[in-house]
Amino acid sequence: MENQKSYPGKAPESNDQPATDLNEDIKHHIMTTMGNDFYPPRKDTYYKGLAYSVRDRLVKRWLNSQRSFYDRSAKRVYYLSLEFLPGRFLMNYVTNMQLNKACEKTLEETGFTMEEIEEQEWDAGLGNGGLGRLASCYMDSMASLNIPAYGYGIMYDYGIFYQTIVNGYQVEQCDNWVRWGNPWEFKRRGFLYNVQFYGRSELYKNSSGKLCYRWVDTLDINAMACDILIPGYGTQNVNNMRLWAAMSSQEFSLEEFNQGDYIGAMESKVLTENISKVLYPSDEKDVGKELRLKQQYFFVAATFQDIVRRFKKHNPDFKLLPDRVAVQLNDTHPAIAIPELMRLLLDEEDLEWETAWEISVKTFAYTNHTVLPEALESWPVRLISKLLPRHMEIIYEINRRFLNMVEKQYPNNPQLLHRISIIEDGPEQRVRMAHLAIVGSHTVNGVAALHSRILKDKLFHDFNIIFPGKIINVTNGVTPRRWVLQVNPALSSLITDTIGSDWITDLDQLKKLIPHADNPAFREKWRQVKLANKARLVKYIKRKVGMDVNPDTLFDVHVKRIHEYKRQLLNIFHVITLYNRIKKDPSKEIVPRTVIFAGKAAPAYVQAKLIIKLINSVADLVNNDPDVNHKLEVVFLPNYCVSQAEKIIPATDLSEQISTAGLEASGTGNMKFALNGALTIGTLDGANIEIMEEVGEDNIFIFGLTAKEVEKKRAQGYNPWDYYSRDEELRTTLDMVRLNHFIPGEPNLFLPIWDSLMALGDRYLVLADFRAFIQAQDRVRTLYQDQEQWTRCSILNTANMGKFSSDRAVREYARDIWKIESCK
Known part of the structure; x- marks a missing residue:
């Protein structure tokens, strides 16, 4: 099953795509597009030849889709996101277009497998984590559901960074993901939009004597459109991401060049094009903050020029804009779009404020992705005033009118006005972008039931009273095409052989697996699929870090961004506790366990980087201790990314979701993870709650304080020393960290971790949840010893995950927020 290459599909392969045609197209592109010879076959040339051949087929579908949308005057969704995280494109396209068999047959004569060809592609450096991956899942679902949509963002030259581990420490290197070219993008040099920065806002009278504003004396930068196509599954529909690259309007200064100032001659071009160079440039210094805000406005300004151009083709009246255009703000990064649309309507289209505001609010919707107050984006007023002076004027006016409206409803309540104001007073005035997004949108949504409840009851409680019904919930989802069909072909084949292939586009069909959970023969097939996936991951681990791992151990996996609230510390403390138990009695039989960590820490996040060092230091000790004898092994996989996740997730037994x-x-x-049959150990946080409701409490390991209990404990005065003093295993673990048991030669190295827990109050309640976590892990060990029961729980996890399809989420957005219908 490990080498199985067949991918089930609901829709048949098109009759006009036989393998012979594909083979000829590949050879044609290798010769004419790449200027190469197809013999002898090489993986890199065949990858690009196949990529261009697949792209040809995509373009035809895309053109037909666009013509259809125009012919029907279809309302379109514009999904604005500062990041997308699509991973590799090739297999996703091949899967969605049902070209698998044709590709496999074509490659037979080369001796290459699709897996080998796929490895030639570099992960697209267009996103960082969950926000970007969610955006890519939604793009897949919108295309598959025949919803006319564009994803808008930035075409970054470099991803956030490429992570290596040197002596246990994270080292950041540039992620030059396009160094070998990108066969999937279409550079639209004919779509160049002028984006303005700096300058000043000027008041003038137009020909009718009306007072108007214009933005003058600006620094102008060109935005060039780059299209990457997104095919739907089981449909001919193809949407696209339109990503913007910064282009200087002047290549270089000939005068400076002729005077011998060769660097100065290129300086303007380099500084201009910095805008689309790097995803999330460091914002520790003011120049970095300014670059980030430039990025946000750059892609928003180009996007709205594109939207307006498309709208004006067939719509003379801007009052029709909300009937033709739905704009979804994916977090607050694109929230500057609200004053930008107002500027266009007021200054360029000469509409009155009330009309422009009504149009704007009806056009925008906003998705919030955080409940951490300190993570809510805000910008200094002085910075916006400097970079976008006209927008700052519009923001002031939005805020003035909003506060006047609220004061009429709730008079004599200055504290309320202070809390809800878009402009935050303090030593330095700041613009609260989440407040701007709420005020300027018709709908705001959270991304899980608990999250949305916290938004309504706590974080945005005042807004929920002022705008009743504006805040709703749309629980996140993932695309089953990418995250089962493509990444787990063996499991996909087993499911399809058992219940048919309708589950690929209707994930609720997985419930048909429930009766099979009690079938011993089916359970054995399920285990064999998992074992084959684990064997594949073992080979990957050997290749990446040179470590031999036993696939017959329990694969305990914690992969996500390294952050204190995600509590990788809690997990490594469990590892230390297991290690101490083995050392205490090396002869005692235990369930062998391989604990796998992966994830990046933000370059400036010192504590998160120290946690990576601790994990690797513990791994060095555990993996080289003869007393442990491979009963416990710890792996940190560097440079976590989508293609790595595609290997890890199908092989996982236990999924750590312990924030x-x-x-x-x-x-x-x-x-x-749950969709691929992993059992979850987690707190009642985020979507874990809804996963528990779907899979059943007996098929998930829930532990620890609830959100209400966390709040109560903090309010009563949480003291981590109470837990330290009364729990011997916890005390031993923490003392080992404090006393540098893991790196004796570097005294005080991990003292900041000790201090964060014991001296600074353990903000994320690691100690409070430690014993409950250990007890939950003991339950994991007990259940894993009964492989029949474990497998039954694994099957039931997959069978009950239908709710968490991105198709369901996108249908809810389309019905409840965008008011848009499928357009086949």
């Missing part, structure tokens, strides 16, 4: 309750908005990794 402090009330802090994770939703999570989507938890969904991907």
Whole structure:
């Protein structure tokens, strides 16, 4: 099953795509597009030849889709996201277009497998984590559901960074993901839009004597459209992401060049094009903050010029804009779009404020992705005033009118006005982007039931009273095409052989697996699929870090961004506890366990980087201790990314989702793991709650404080020393960290971790949940010893994950927020 290459599909392969045609197209592109010879066959040339051949087929479908949308005057969704995380494109396209068999047959003569060809592609460096991956899942679902849609963002030259581990420490290297070219993008040099920065806002009278504003004396930058096509599954529909690349309007200064100032001659071009160079440039310094805000406005300004151009083709009246256009703000990064649309309507289209505001609010919707107040984006007023002076004027006016409206409803309540104001007073005035997004949108949604409840009851409680019904919930989802059909072909084949293939586009069909959970023969097939996936991951681990791992151990996996609230510390403390138990009695039989960590820490996040060092230091000790004798092994896989997740997730037995309750908005990794048959150990946080409701309390390991209990404990005065003093295993573990048991030669290295827990109050309640976590892990060990029962729980996890399809989520957005219908 490990080498199985067949991918089941609901829709048949098109008759006009036989393998012979594909083979000829590949050779044609290798010769004419790449200027190469197809013999002898090489993986890199065949990858690109296949990529261009698949792209040809995509373009035909895309053109037909666009013509159809125009012919029907279809309302379109514009999904604005500062990041997308699509991973590799090739297999996703091949899967969605049902070209698998044709590709496999074509490659027979080369001796290459699709897996080998796929490995030639570099992960697209267009996103960082869950926000970007969710956006890509939604793009897949919108295309599959025949919803006319565009994803808008930035075409970054470099991803956030490429992570290596040197002596246990994270080292960041540039992620030059396009160094070998990108066969999937279409550079639309004919679509160049002018984006303005700096300058000043000028008041003038137009020909009718009306006072108007214009933005003058600006620094102008060109935005070039780059299209990447997104095919739907089981449909001919193809949407696309339109990503913007910064282009200087002047290549270089000939005068400076002729005077011998060769660097100065290129300086303007380099500084201009920095805007689309790097995803999330460091914002520690003011210049970095300014670049980030530039990025946000750059892609928003280009996007709205594109939207207006498309709208004006067939619509003379801007009052029709909300009937033709739905704009979804994926977090607050694109929230500057609200004053930008107002500027276009007021200054360019000469509409009155009330009309422009009504149009704008009806056009925008906003998705919130955090409950951490400190993570809510805000910008200094002085920075916006400098970079976008006209927008700052519009924001002031939005805020003035909003506060006047609220004061009429709730008079004599200055504290309320202070809390809800878009402009935050303080030593430095700041613009609260979440407040701007709420005020300027017709609908705001959270991404899990608990998250949305926290938004309404706590974080945005005042807004929920002022705008009753505006805040709703749309629980996140993941695409089953990518996260089962493509990444787990063996499991996909087993499911399809058992219940048919309708589940690929209707994930609720997985419930038909429930009766098979009690079938011993089916359980054995299920185990064999998992074992084959684990064997595949073992080979990957050997290749990446040179470590031999036993696939017959329990694969305990914690992969996500390294952050204190995600509590990788709690997990490594469990590892230390297991290690101490083995050392105490090396002859005692235990369930062998391989604990796998992966994830990146933000370059400036010192504590998160120290946690990575601790994990690797513990791994060095555990993996080289003869007393442990491979009963416990710890792996940290560097450079976690989509293609790595595609290997890890199908092989996982236990999924770690252990954030402090009330802090994770939703999570989507938890969904991907459970969908592939992993059992979850987690807190009642984010979508874990809804996963528990779907799979049943007996098929998930829930532990720890609830969100309400966390809040109560903090209010009563939480003291981590109480837990330290009364729990011997916890005390031993923490003392080993404090006393540098893992790196004796570097005294005080991990003292900041000790201090964060004991001296600074353990903000994320690691100690409070430690004993409950250990007890839950003991339950994991007991259940894993009974493989029949474990497998039954695994099957039931997959069978009950239908709710967590991105298709369901997108249908809810389309029905409840965008008011849009499928357009086949």
